[in-house]
Amino acid sequence: MLKEQLSRNICIYRKENGLTQEELAQILGVSFQAVSKWENAQTMPDISLLPELSRTLQVSIDKLLGYISQDKPITIYEEEYKTEEYYWGLEPNKACYQVLQLMPPGRRLKLLDIGCGEGKDAVFFARNGYDVTAFDVSDAGIEKTKRLADQMGVxxxxxxxxxxDYRLDAYYDIVFSSGVLHYIKPDFRNEIFENYKQYTNVNGMHFLNVFVNKPFIAPPPEKEPNAYKWYSGELLSHYHDWFIQDSSEVVFDCNSSGIPHQHAMANIFVQKYPSLF
Structure with missing residues (x-):
C-alpha cells in the first residue's frame, strides 16, 4: 500500500510542479526510467532521495508518503467543528433520501461518503442499513463522526x-459526496473521477453535488483558500459513459456563516451499467 501511495503522489506532485519525468530525474541525478518505475509502483526511491524529492515537489515527506501534514488546516471548518454543537446540524442532506429511494439497502451495499464533515450523512446511512466508509480532512470532524455514530449505536x-491525495483501492456500490468537490483542483479532476468510477461496482451509483460559478451570484463570505471553481455541466461531463438518472442545477439561500448569501449547485445521480464493448 505504501508503494502505491508513494508512486501516486510522486506522479501527482510532479505534474503539479510542471515537471516531466526527465526533468525530475535530472534534478535528482537518476535516470528517467527510475522515475517511471517509481510512478508505476515497480520500485521505490532510495530513502536518501526523499529529502531532495520533497524539496523539489514542494511537499512534506509525510504527505509524500500518504500521511496528512498537521502543520496547517486544509479546511476553514477545522475550528468550527471543535465546538460541541454540530455546525451543519444533524438533519441529513436531502440527497440522502434519493439514495434510499434509488438504491435501498435490501442487500449489503457498501457506501463511501467523501468529505463526511461531522458525519451526519454517514451516520444516517449507517442507521438505515448501509455498510458505510467515510473520510474527511478535519480531525475534529472525524472525532464528531465517531461520537455521533457511537451515540446512535452504529x-x-x-x-x-x-x-x-486519496484514491480508492476497494470497490463500492454507492459513492456519495455533498459540498466537498470544490476542493479538487481542476488539473486533478479527470484522474480522480476515473478512479472513483473504476472502483464502483457494476450497477452502482454516484450521488454528487458541487458548487458552480455563476456571474449573477456573489462569492460566498467564507474565504476558502483551497476552493476551486466548477462550471455548469463540468461535473456531468465526467460521466458521459454512465446512465444519467438525474441532473439538475439549483440556486439556494444559505446562512452558514451568519451572513445571508446564495449558492448555485449542480446535482447528479448517475449509474454504472456494464459495458458491451
Missing amino acids: HVNVFKADIL
Whole structure:
C-alpha cells in the first residue's frame, strides 16, 4: 500500500510542479526510467532521495508518503467543528433520501461518503442499513463522526484523508459526496473521477453535488483558500459513459456563516451499467 501511495503522489506532485519525468530525474541525478518505475509502483526511491524529492515537489515527506501534514488546516471548518454543537446540524442532506429511494439497502451495499464533515450523512446511512466508509480532512470532524455514530449505536469506518491525495483501492456500490468537490483542483479532476468510477461496482451509483460559478451570484463570505471553481455541466461531463438518472442545477439561500448569501449547485445521480464493448 505504501508503494502505491508513494508512486501516486510522486506522479501527482510532479505534474503539479510542471515537471516531466526527465526533468525530475535530472534534478535528482537518476535516470528517467527510475522515475517511471517509481510512478508505476515497480520500485521505490532510495530513502536518501526523499529529502531532495520533497524539496523539489514542494511537499512534506509525510504527505509524500500518504500521511496528512498537521502543520496547517486544509479546511476553514477545522475550528468550527471543535465546538460541541454540530455546525451543519444533524438533519441529513436531502440527497440522502434519493439514495434510499434509488438504491435501498435490501442487500449489503457498501457506501463511501467523501468529505463526511461531522458525519451526519454517514451516520444516517449507517442507521438505515448501509455498510458505510467515510473520510474527511478535519480531525475534529472525524472525532464528531465517531461520537455521533457511537451515540446512535452504529458503526462507520471513518478515517482522515485529503481528497486530493486519496484514491480508492476497494470497490463500492454507492459513492456519495455533498459540498466537498470544490476542493479538487481542476488539473486533478479527470484522474480522480476515473478512479472513483473504476472502483464502483457494476450497477452502482454516484450521488454528487458541487458548487458552480455563476456571474449573477456573489462569492460566498467564507474565504476558502483551497476552493476551486466548477462550471455548469463540468461535473456531468465526467460521466458521459454512465446512465444519467438525474441532473439538475439549483440556486439556494444559505446562512452558514451568519451572513445571508446564495449558492448555485449542480446535482447528479448517475449509474454504472456494464459495458458491451
